Amino acid sequence: MKHLSEYRNLEATKHYLNLISKKATQTWNIMEICGGQTHSLVRNGIIDLLPEKVRMIHGPGCPVCVTPLSLIDKAIRLMEQGVIVCSFGDMIRVPGSKKSLLQAKADGGDLRILYSPLQAVKIAKENPNKEVVFFAVGFETTAPANALSVLHAEKEGVTNYSILVSHVLVPPAMEAILDDEFCNIDAFLGAGHVCAIMGYEEYMPLSEKYRIPIVITGFEPLDLVQGIYMAVCQLEEGKREVKNQYSRVVKQEGNIAAKEVIQKVFKVGDREWRGIGEIPNSGYQITEAYKHYDAEHKFGVDNIKVPESSVCIAGEILKGIKKPNQCPAFGKECIPANPLGAPMVSSEGACAAYYHFSNTELV
Amino acid sequence: MKEHTTISLGHGSGGLMTRELLDDIIFKAFSNPYLDKKHDGSVVQFDGPIAISTDSFVISPIFFKGGNIGELAIHGTVNDVAMCGAMPKYLSLAFVVEEGLDIQEFKTIINSIKTTAEVCGVQIITGDTKVVERGKGDKIFINTTGFGAVHPKAKISADRIMTGDKIIVNGNIAQHGMAIMSQREGLEFESTIESDSTNLNFITQKLLDQFGDQIHLYRDATRGGIASVLTEIALDINKGVAIHEKHLPLDRQVAAACEILGLDPLYVANEGVFVAIVDEPIADDVLEMLRNDEKGTNACCIGEFTEEYPTKVVMHSGIGGKRIVSPLIGEQLPRIC
Numbered sequence: 274m275k276h277l278s279e280y281r282n283l284e285a286t287k288h289y290l291n292l293i294s295k296k297a298t299q300t301w302n303i304m305e306i307c308g309g310q311t312h313s314l315v316r317n318g319i320i321d322l323l324p325e326k327v328r329m330i331h332g333p334g335c336p337v338c339v340t341p342l343s344l345i346d347k348a349i350r351l352m353e354q355g356v357i358v359c360s361f362g363d364m365i366r367v368p369g370s371k372k373s374l375l376q377a378k379a380d381g382g383d384l385r386i387l388y389s390p391l392q393a394v395k396i397a398k399e400n401p402n403k404e405v406v407f408f409a410v411g412f413e414t415t416a417p418a419n420a421l422s423v424l425h426a427e428k429e430g431v432t433n434y435s436i437l438v439s440h441v442l443v444p445p446a447m448e449a450i451l452d453d454e455f456c457n458i459d460a461f462l463g464a465g466h467v468c469a470i471m472g473y474e475e476y477m478p479l480s481e482k483y484r485i486p487i488v489i490t491g492f493e494p495l496d497l498v499q500g501i502y503m504a505v506c507q508l509e510e511g512k513r514e515v516k517n518q519y520s521r522v523v524k525q526e527g528n529i530a531a532k533e534v535i536q537k538v539f540k541v542g543d544r545e546w547r548g549i550g551e552i553p554n555s556g557y558q559i560t561e562a563y564k565h566y567d568a569e570h571k572f573g574v575d576n577i578k579v580p581e582s583s584v585c586i587a588g589e590i591l592k593g594i595k596k597p598n599q600c601p602a603f604g605k606e607c608i609p610a611n612p613l614g615a616p617m618v619s620s621e622g623a624c625a626a627y628y629h630f631s632n633t634e635l636v
Numbered sequence: 637m638k639e640h641t642t643i644s645l646g647h648g649s650g651g652l653m654t655r656e657l658l659d660d661i662i663f664k665a666f667s668n669p670y671l672d673k674k675h676d677g678s679v680v681q682f683d684g685p686i687a688i689s690t691d692s693f694v695i696s697p698i699f700f701k702g703g704n705i706g707e708l709a710i711h712g713t714v715n716d717v718a719m720c721g722a723m724p725k726y727l728s729l730a731f732v733v734e735e736g737l738d739i740q741e742f743k744t745i746i747n748s749i750k751t752t753a754e755v756c757g758v759q760i761i762t763g764d765t766k767v768v769e770r771g772k773g774d775k776i777f778i779n780t781t782g783f784g785a786v787h788p789k790a791k792i793s794a795d796r797i798m799t800g801d802k803i804i805v806n807g808n809i810a811q812h813g814m815a816i817m818s819q820r821e822g823l824e825f826e827s828t829i830e831s832d833s834t835n836l837n838f839i840t841q842k843l844l845d846q847f848g849d850q851i852h853l854y855r856d857a858t859r860g861g862i863a864s865v866l867t868e869i870a871l872d873i874n875k876g877v878a879i880h881e882k883h884l885p886l887d888r889q890v891a892a893a894c895e896i897l898g899l900d901p902l903y904v905a906n907e908g909v910f911v912a913i914v915d916e917p918i919a920d921d922v923l924e925m926l927r928n929d930e931k932g933t934n935a936c937c938i939g940e941f942t943e944e945y946p947t948k949v950v951m952h953s954g955i956g957g958k959r960i961v962s963p964l965i966g967e968q969l970p971r972i973c
Contacts, residue, residue, distance in 0.1 A: 286955040316900075318957020362898075362969035375966075386969075388897070494955045610965060629962045 280493030281317075289498035290322050296505050297326040302457050303504050304450070304593060306443055307412075307464035308335030308619065309492050315626060317494045327505060330593035331616075331623045333446055333549060334464055336411045336439075337363050338615035338622055341545045342579040344439045345369030348408050350574050351437070352382030357400060358437075359385045359393040360408040361415075367618050368611070370579040374408075390422035390436070397426065397434035406568045409436040414466045416440055416557060417531035420538035423559075423566045435568040438559060441544050443467050444475050445555035451483045455594040460504040463489035465496070465519040470535075472527025476515045484513045491519040538563050548587030548615035582607075587614030590623050597627040604628060643737040648767030657765065661743060665750045670726075670761040678761040680726055682785055687722035689713055690781040698745070698775050701815045702830030703907075706745035709778040710752040711833050711907055712858065717782040718837040719854040719910065721790030721844055724756065728781040729763040734773035745776065756835045758782070787841060789848035794873050796852040802919035803877070803939045804912045806839065806932040807832065808885045809862055813904035814893045829889055834908035839931040843912065843922060850915040851922075857909045860964050862938075863902035865911050866949045867963040877949040879939035879961070902951075902961060903968045916940070 305311055311331045314320050320329055333339050346369040352358050365374040378384040387393055390407045397405035409419040419436055426434040443464055450456055463476060468489045480487045486507035490500030500518040507514060517523055544556025559567040569575040584602045589595040597603050607613040609625050616622035646653040663671060670678040691712045698705040717724035753760060811832035818827045840854055855865045870877045886901055894901045914922050919937055926932030949961040
């Protein structure tokens with residue numbers, strides 16, 4: 274675990290922070306797409322160390338935050354029908370329209386917290402008389418494992434397993450943000466782990482079309498300050514390209530084997546994003562060949578629709594157009610224990626960060 | 637008794653089976669003049685102020701690397717009494733056992749309690765055993781209440797904390813929580829991480845002998861970890877807390893496991909870690925005394941109380957940044973992103 278020391282080195286980080294300060298001659302708004310990057314920026318206090326001219330805008334890259342209310346309600350409906358629902362940990366406290374998965378468990382539902390969907394297939398094998406559903410949320414990063422669980426179940430002849438899919442894709446979300454007439458983003462830090470799977474070829478036309486630098490970036494403090502520096506350099510020098518800071522992990526073509534697994538089980542389709550709404554071709558759906566592993570189809574819950582809060586301005590916050598304290602519901606009916614929208618859900622969402630830190634300068 | 641291999645409802649009936657269970661296992665293990673009277677309760681004598689603390693222990697799995705629920709039930713309450721600046725002397729011990737628990741497992745837990753109590757220098761002077769139907773408990777729940785005489789020099793109270801007071805922890809954090817996580821169903825991973833479950837009564841008394849009222853507060857950093865202890869105190873006394881990431885004592889393997897599972901070690905449970913908040917001038921001497929004791933070899937001064945950021949805990953990161961350590965809302969959940 275050398276990464277825990279080498280990429281958290283004080284002197285090296287300071288070096289890049291100095292370079293950023295020297296390079297930036299005007300205000301630049303840089304959006305980090307991925308929730309993991311936001312977490313690292315907050316956890317290591319990097320936002321505070323950046324020069325005032327460089328503003329980080331937290332993007333919509335937390336899969337838990339952007340999972341729509343209706344999907345959570347569907348998972349809860351399945352639990353109420355006696356299905357064993359398996360989920361990643363941070364999904365379980367996010368409220369649906371009436372309650373969270375955790376509350377549904379307290380009401381008698383069977384909920385299991387797992388780190389891998391393959392464990393859910395094992396649970397299905399151990400409980401042949403029960404239906405087992407894995408709540409497959411995430412970006413492209415978790416898609417190969419979720420797809421693999423379906424292939425694994427098929428190979429093992431496990432028929433009581435299916436997945437509730439809420440997979441979203443990064444490039445369409447970036448395009449939706451850039452298409453907004455109020456968008457003021459000057460550069461993106463691309464999501465390192467997503468690109469480890471997908472590569473970064475699909476970002477090249479995006480960078481060209483919108484004339485915007487995209488730097489594929491890792492998650493350690495040194496990765497982030499170096500990625501930010503690479504973005505500032507391009508902006509200051511008038512360049513608009515895709516660059517790869519995270520080359521120790523990301524290859525241009527991505528992980529070909531993982532992409533093949535995704536393509537077998539998933540196809541690109543429209544997806545609803547909490548706080549943003551429906552974005553065309555922005556997510557994965559299960560292909561016809563594997564339809565019988567689609568929990569929505571299997572249990573007939575595909576018709577559950579829930580409207581998002583009408584006062585919440587999450588969309589504008591996720592796009593970096595407004596600040597959380599410009600929302601009428603902020604800190605009143607919308608608080609971390611009772612979030613109305615995506616950015617208040619996760620602790621590093623922009624609204625939750627403002628809520629926790631608003632009486633200090635550490636915003 | 638010999639024919640039973642598991643605990644059954646009859647063992648909690650109050651009848652002959654209960655008597656057998658008590659005589660053959662419990663009284664035999666914990667025999668002392670108070671318990672031997674087999675009365676409804678015990679009468680004890682204390683001179684001066686006494687500290688009392690109670691705790692219930694529910695944990696899955698009940699046997700884990702570095703300990704079991706019995707040992708935990710003694711350490712937990714002994715340490716809570718010790719945090720009041722008192723030397724624990726007597727304990728009550730109550731079980732709620734789920735029907736079907738293996739008698740051998742029960743005996744192992746009892747033996748563990750016996751050994752641990754002896755090491756801690758406490759006597760079990762009263763107790764209770766109930767059995768609930770299968771499915772109505774999680775193998776075994778234990779409640780202990782501890783009684784101890786307060787150290788004559790102790791003046792332990794959060795309102796005595798002053799700006800500039802140093803925050804000292806006696807050893808590596810997050811060991812217990814990660815040991816349990818590594819063995820929890822569905823999350824098993826290979827590690828040699830062991831629970832840090834241990835008694836802190838002798839070391840806390842030793843510090844009081846030497847430093848008396850210059851020790852302002854002791855807190856046991858169990859559930860919710862170091863972060864919960866410090867955020868609670870900051871809020872209660874309206875002062876700020878500054879802690880330094882590079883001074884946090886953390887085993888490499890535990891740090892790696894936290895990283896992989898997406899958990900923050902600051903919030904992970906400990907069972908042998910306490911926080912001492914002391915007068916700034918004695919901090920180095922306290923550290924030296926701790927480091928010369930087996931319960932404090934990895935002791936570190938992790939931060940101090942400040943006038944800045946009242947009610948907040950501010951972590952100074954390894955790369956020179958700052959962040960707020962917020963109170964935990966519920967249980968810490970592993971992150972996927």
